[in-house]
Amino acid sequence: MSLPEAHFENQAPIDRPPTLGSVVLRAEGLTKSFGGHTVLDGVSVDLRKGEVVLLRGDNGSGKTTLLNILTGNLEPDSGQIQIHLNGTDKVLSFPLSLWKRLNPFTGFGPERMAQLGVARTWQDIRLFSTQDLCNNIAVAEPNQLGENPLWSLFRRRAVFRREVKNVTVAKLMLASLGLIGREASSADRISLGQSKRVAIARAVRAGAKILLLDEPLAGLDASGVEQVLELLGKLADDDKVTLVIVEHVFNIERILGFVDTVWSLDNGQLRVESPREVREEYVPEEGLGPVLWTLKVAGPGGKANQETLPGGATLTIAVPKVGSSPATVFEVKDLVVYRGGRLVIGAEDASGVRGLSFTLKEGQMAVLQAPNGWGKTTLLEAIAGVIPIQRGTITLGETEVTCMPSWKRAGLGISLLQARNHTLPRLTVKENLSLARVQRIPAAIKPLLYREVSSLSGGEKQKVAIACALDPPQSAIHLMDEPFAALDDKSIREVIGLIEQRISRVPALVAMPGGST
Amino acid sequence: MNYLLHLLIYLDIYIIVALSLNIVVGYCGLLTLAHAGYFAVGSYAYALLTLKLGWGFLPSVAAAAILSGTLSLAVSLPAWRLREDFFVMASLSVQALIFSAINNWSKPGEPVGTLANLTNGPYGVPGVPRPDIMGSVFDTIGSVATISLVLAFLNLLVGWALLKSPWGRVLQAMRDDELAARGLGKNVRRLKVQAFAVACGMVAVAGALYASYVNYVDASLSSLDHSILMLSMVIVGGVGNFRGPVVGAAVLIAIPEIMRLLQIPDTMAAEIRLMAYGLLLIVMMHLRPQGLAGSYRME
Numbered sequence: 001m002s003l004p005e006a007h008f009e010n011q012a013p014i015d016r017p018p019t020l021g022s023v024v025l026r027a028e029g030l031t032k033s034f035g036g037h038t039v040l041d042g043v044s045v046d047l048r049k050g051e052v053v054l055l056r057g058d059n060g061s062g063k064t065t066l067l068n069i070l071t072g073n074l075e076p077d078s079g080q081i082q083i084h085l086n087g088t089d090k091v092l093s094f095p096l097s098l099w100k101r102l103n104p105f106t107g108f109g110p111e112r113m114a115q116l117g118v119a120r121t122w123q124d125i126r127l128f129s130t131q132d133l134c135n136n137i138a139v140a141e142p143n144q145l146g147e148n149p150l151w152s153l154f155r156r157r158a159v160f161r162r163e164v165k166n167v168t169v170a171k172l173m174l175a176s177l178g179l180i181g182r183e184a185s186s187a188d189r190i191s192l193g194q195s196k197r198v199a200i201a202r203a204v205r206a207g208a209k210i211l212l213l214d215e216p217l218a219g220l221d222a223s224g225v226e227q228v229l230e231l232l233g234k235l236a237d238d239d240k241v242t243l244v245i246v247e248h249v250f251n252i253e254r255i256l257g258f259v260d261t262v263w264s265l266d267n268g269q270l271r272v273e274s275p276r277e278v279r280e281e282y283v284p285e286e287g288l289g290p291v292l293w294t295l296k297v298a299g300p301g302g303k304a305n306q307e308t309l310p311g312g313a314t315l316t317i318a319v320p321k322v323g324s325s326p327a328t329v330f331e332v333k334d335l336v337v338y339r340g341g342r343l344v345i346g347a348e349d350a351s352g353v354r355g356l357s358f359t360l361k362e363g364q365m366a367v368l369q370a371p372n373g374w375g376k377t378t379l380l381e382a383i384a385g386v387i388p389i390q391r392g393t394i395t396l397g398e399t400e401v402t403c404m405p406s407w408k409r410a411g412l413g414i415s416l417l418q419a420r421n422h423t424l425p426r427l428t429v430k431e432n433l434s435l436a437r438v439q440r441i442p443a444a445i446k447p448l449l450y451r452e453v454s455s456l457s458g459g460e461k462q463k464v465a466i467a468c469a470l471d472p473p474q475s476a477i478h479l480m481d482e483p484f485a486a487l488d489d490k491s492i493r494e495v496i497g498l499i500e501q502r503i504s505r506v507p508a509l510v511a512m513p514g515g516s517t
Numbered sequence: 518m519n520y521l522l523h524l525l526i527y528l529d530i531y532i533i534v535a536l537s538l539n540i541v542v543g544y545c546g547l548l549t550l551a552h553a554g555y556f557a558v559g560s561y562a563y564a565l566l567t568l569k570l571g572w573g574f575l576p577s578v579a580a581a582a583i584l585s586g587t588l589s590l591a592v593s594l595p596a597w598r599l600r601e602d603f604f605v606m607a608s609l610s611v612q613a614l615i616f617s618a619i620n621n622w623s624k625p626g627e628p629v630g631t632l633a634n635l636t637n638g639p640y641g642v643p644g645v646p647r648p649d650i651m652g653s654v655f656d657t658i659g660s661v662a663t664i665s666l667v668l669a670f671l672n673l674l675v676g677w678a679l680l681k682s683p684w685g686r687v688l689q690a691m692r693d694d695e696l697a698a699r700g701l702g703k704n705v706r707r708l709k710v711q712a713f714a715v716a717c718g719m720v721a722v723a724g725a726l727y728a729s730y731v732n733y734v735d736a737s738l739s740s741l742d743h744s745i746l747m748l749s750m751v752i753v754g755g756v757g758n759f760r761g762p763v764v765g766a767a768v769l770i771a772i773p774e775i776m777r778l779l780q781i782p783d784t785m786a787a788e789i790r791l792m793a794y795g796l797l798l799i800v801m802m803h804l805r806p807q808g809l810a811g812s813y814r815m816e
Binding site: 071073109110111114115119120122126127128129130131135138139140142144145146147148149152153156159163166202203206207 | 686703705757
């Protein structure tokens with residue numbers, strides 16, 4: 001296994017030459033339904049050694065379902081999966097017989113697929129949070145002698161020798177990811193981009209020959225995207241790892257130059273296309289960077305005030321042209337937040353720690369664009385009262401809310417859309433909307449009203465979350481953490497429309513990753 | 518002096534208990550209420566093997582550990598599918614099953630230890646012999662204290678060797694994110710069976726040591742109260758490392774002794790002790806959920 005050198009350069013990916021090998025995975029006639037709703041309807045695909053595939057489709061089209069099936073996380077209703085890896089041919093036919101389902105040696109599950117060489121990464125990364133980076137990778141090595149408790153007790157010398165080798169390989173992999181000196185860092189103390197690269201390296205260490213990646217670029221800033229793409233390119237070209245990438249519409253243009261094949265899912269059917277075909281039909285959205293968007297929001301005669309913040313962040317505020325001076329609705333003054341002893345919000349210089357300050361007036365919208373790890377989520381959570389602050393004041397209208405608990409702030413109208421886990425998964429969509437006191441249910445959500453949130457796709461969940469965050473009648477300010485994550489083109493336009501409609505009455509602070517368009 | 522040795526023996530026994538429970542609770546993230554049941558299995562196995570078959574201390578302890586480790590399948594198999602509250606309920610049912618079996622496996626008039634009257638029901642098994650190793654009987658409190666110290670040390674050593682090995686690491690990975698661990702090809706079902714077998718084997722050693730010291734075993738050893746006491750030790754002390762269970766065992770052993778020093782009347786001592794345990798748990802969960810010396814925060 002070789003991974004990129006420690007140094008990454010920001011360069012655009014180039015088209016890869018088609019050097020595909022033999023078929024390593026063949027799926028035939030895969031079907032899957034949820035509660036009578038057919039998500040996959042006879043999907044058949046081939047995957048070749050070293051092939052890089054982009055899996056795309058609208059929200060709810062079944063991308064994650066197909067990914068889950070191919071990695072053993074979900075059993076299809078019918079169909080067949082053939083795997084030709086590591087010199088063995090394995091055929092899994094569905095539905096599985098009762099005996100095969102019960103038998104741990106013939107069953108179907110993520111561990112079985114991983115042992116056959118098919119692994120995945122998750123959108124929410126799922127590193128082992130209490131372990132350091134070195135152990136996160138070392139734990140993945142297959143068939144470790146020391147994982148047998150008897151050998152750990154009675155063959156200690158052999159276990160020790162093997163462990164030394166394993167840890168050495170893990171450290172080398174971390175070094176190749178540019179994480180020299182971070183071996184002992186806790187997995188929950190590194191940036192999003194670093195976490196994603198460690199997760200990919202961990203899957204490779206587990207012996208992945210086919211690696212399926214769920215939105216590996218989601219939430220990354222421009223340099224993070226380049227680093228992950230470079231890592232994936234090396235895996236495909238040098239190690240001939242087959243990659244299937246599920247990616248968000250934001251990043252499809254970047255990915256197209258990198259993939260060999262495109263799988264397009266629509267109405268349960270899968271269409272295999274070449275990247276060239278997709279590129280010809282793909283019309284990129286008009287670039288709505290924060291400045292352009294805020295100018296659009298500001299309207300004729302309005303302006304976008306851009307302020308550079310420490311750490312490479314920018315705060316762009318849409319200032320509409322109005323006759324009289326609008327009232328200040330929201331003010332943050334000298335805000336300082338530490339997390340675990342680390343200064344996250346605020347900047348330190350020779351004169352001490354300077355806090356973050358900004359104000360929002362009636363009809364204004366602010367877009368905070370910052371690199372991963374800057375503290376966007378921390379800032380929004382601190383304002384909403386979810387985490388404590390160390391210094392500063394937060395004022396909503398005439399009321400200072402600095403010392404109020406989060407529920408009192410919510411009662412006064414501070415509405416927070418969290419980046420993830422914003423909905424209650426065991427409740428139906430209707431129950432979620434009722435709890436958020438939503439009065440006008442968006443048309444896109446009406447067909448989902450009686451479904452449990454946990455059964456929705458990532459994009460559908462995000463739409464429900466946005467409806468819950470945007471509509472409550474008592475809102476005084478909207479704090480939105482990456483509201484466009486997991487949404488397709490059409491949904492993004494809908495959400496932009498909703499935000500613009502709301503901020504005519506209520507100001508908003510929207511956090512986006514650096515480099516988003 | 519005898520009083521201090523008595524405390525030392527109890528401390529050694531409960532260090533083994535807390536250490537074994539830490540494997541399941543702290544390293545696997547599975548909250549079990551059946552642990553006292555396996556403690557009792559170890560106690561009864563030791564009592565019956567020494568009394569009825571005349572086995573020595575070491576073979577009886579080894580057999581008790583193997584029996585308890587095998588019976589651990591009753592909790593490890595449900596753990597394949599059940600998680601969180603549902604697993605706690607399953608472990609509670611195993612505890613109730615073991616308690617009922619011990620409390621009811623009796624027939625008046627039949628000799629203790631026969632198939633008809635295996636446990637002697639609520640009357641328990643009296644006259645359990647003191648440790649007998651290769652013909653030497655350890656019948657003074659000092660000699661039992663020495664054996665208990667050696668056994669506690671050995672258990673600490675075994676626990677340390679296991680939990681600092683790749684096996685301990687993969688258990689923690691399973692605890693942190695079971696699905697991610699499965700996605701790396703780790704057989705979490707096998708890991709759960711192994712972890713419970715090791716933990717139940719270790720607690721059976723503690724049970725055997727207890728039986729040999731107290732010379733009497735009864736069904737209360739497998740009671741829910743006893744399981745909760747064990748769980749309190751790891752929650753108060755903290756889980757996920759070695760210090761926590763040792764500290765927890767020491768604190769929970771010390772509480773009744775402090776009450777004794779305060780000369781609280783015997784009629785009230787039991788109730789006050791339970792109140793103190795409850796209060797301590799509530800305070801710990803609010804102020805220090807990771808325990809006094811733990812490194813993993815139970816959710």
